Amino acid sequence: MRTFEDSYRHKGLRRQLVDIIRKKGITDERVLEAILHTPRHFFMDSAFDKIAYEDRAFPIGEGQTISQPYTVAYQSQLLEVKPFDKVLEIGTGSVYQACVLAEMKAQVYTIERQKKLFDSNKQFPYPKKYPALKFFYGDGYEGLPTFAPFDKVIVTAAAPFIPPKLVEQLKPGGLMVIPVGEGQVQRMLRLTRQADGSATTELFDNFSFVPMVEGKNN
Template sequence: MNSAVARKRMVAELVKRGITDQRVLGAMQEIPRHIFVEEAMSAQAYSDGSLPIGEKQTISQPYIVAKMTQLLALTGREKVLELGTGSGYQAAVLATLADRVCTVERIRPLALKARKALDSLRLLNVNLKIGDGTEGWAEEAPFDAILVTAGAPHLPDCLVQQLAPGGRLVIPVGDRIDQKLLLVTKGMDGSVATEECDGCRFVRLIGRNGWNDEQ
């Protein structure tokens, strides 16, 4: 099966599972997920599962990528911060849907591989940094949207501070095994509201405002 057909099937599954944002579905139809996974895994790239990407990390399952992206309600004008670049796939989806993406990865070999994959798609609106994303990216703030793609023990204050008025932040929060997706919205007056969405299971967000490495 060619990859465009495989993506079409993947997108049809996402629709069945309740994804309705046509821009998100369009981006996931467009971005070749197989280039973000090891060649040996490329046959599984369009099934709805997470896959190992090395360094004990994973590329998230397509449904969760779609769900989290849909919660951000992007229109194309936003500056977005992603924490946990991993393979770079989620950053590629965001780059297709927003004006600019800043993404942070703590593991250098993953960041370098992700940069190569993003460059191969000529996604020139992605700025990638190696470092601890739990501190956000103060020099680039404020962000219209923030997406955290690793499980945090709590919502870091600094991320809420780096969210622009009217902005949306999506983050998995919970223990090491199970988390809940939180949607945090900041009103134009600076007020903050938090809503609990789906359950999920992510690798840990490790850093100063996340889990520490030994936990």
């Protein structure tokens, strides 16, 4: 059960959340503004209403989580989103990350492999406010070749390796932000695709994500 009332209390809690993630080192004002204007409690069961603005992840079913707001801000900042960027997101999950990117005026193509989550997200009214946010049911390792190339790719699950098809679907100069590693902790990487098809890699902080699984789950 979800509620869709955005009260003064919720807005005040969001301002406090933005202050917390700013103190943790997020400096991109467009990212902070998008988090300020995205009601995170809409994406969670109403039972979580009182704690929706704590800076931590919460379960959303199907073994998935709604990411910690700091993690969402961190990945969004690394992505260097510009208005009208065409962004491929691997792992729709709760749709919170996708809506933050859409709030930053990106055109978001998001893939979910869990059929129940995909169906539930299609019925969720809030994302309909973003006509440039498009949902797909599929295997994240395959990407969306029909809609490629993309300016940016963001992966919101722990990949054991960098999926080559996702690199191929980036424009030259395009960026991919992806947590890579097996086990409890992954390293956040940012890849830049070069004109010859290769990619350069930058290393960032450690995070903990649910695993990126191949195939689709009916």
